[in-house]
Structure formats: structure tokens, C-alpha cells
Amino acid sequence: MNPIIAILKEHNISDETIHQLFQTLTENPLMAMNSISQLGIPAEKLQQLMGLVMQNPALIKEAVEELGLDFAKVEAAKAQLQK
Template identity: 70%
Template structure:
């Protein structure tokens, strides 16, 4: 299982909420971070996952694919952030 999804599940985040988070992530990564911070997950857990993502950005693509979402939307959102 993807470590991002695994961390969310370990913190009792429902599958529906996980899907919602990644839907937001594919549209607006900054909004996704705000959503994640509102879940009550201990900051140290979030930092561990962020460190993993920084070392291996493909983890986001793997999680999006695992959830059956469209990764091209993540790429489009990333391009918008760079403008």
C-alpha cells in the first residue's frame, strides 16, 4: 500500500475522505494540504510522509493511481502553481 494512504488509514481516515483528499489534491495541492491539516493527524506523522514525498515525488502519482484517479489533473494543477 502507498505510504501516504497507509498513514491516512493508520490515523482512522475513511476511504471516502482519502478519496476526497486526493480529488482536492488533483485540483488544488495547496487546498489539499489545508484539508489534511484539518484531519487531526499528529504533525510528526504528516512530516514523515512529507519527507517521503520529497524524496520520492512519484508516491503521489502511485497514490492517485491506486485510488483510480486521473493523474493528468495533478500535472495540470502543478503547472498552474508554477505560473
């Protein structure tokens, strides 16, 4: 299991919420970060989660694929943020 998804599940985040979170990530990454901060994950685990993402961005792609979402949307959103 993807470590990002594992941390979310460890804190009793439902599969539906995880799927919605990654769907938001594919459409609006900034909104997804806001959503993650509102899940009630303790600060130290939230920091660990963000560290994973920063050190290994490929984990996002793996999680998106594991959830059956379209990674091309993530790439398009990322490109839009860089403009």
C-alpha cells in the same frame, strides 16, 4: 499499499476522506495541503507524510492511480502552480 495512503489509514482516515483528499489534490494542491493539516494527524506523522511526498513525489502519482483518479489533472495543477 501506497505509504501515503497507509499513513492516512493508520490514523483512521476513512476511504472516502482519502479519496476526497486526493481528488482535491488533483484539482487544487494548496487546498489539499490545508485539508491534510486538518485531519488531526499528530505532528510527527504529518511531518513524516510530508517528507515522503518531498523525497519521492512519484508516491503521489502511485496513490492517485491506486485510487483510480486522473493523474493528468495533478500534472495540470502542478503546472499552474509554477506559473
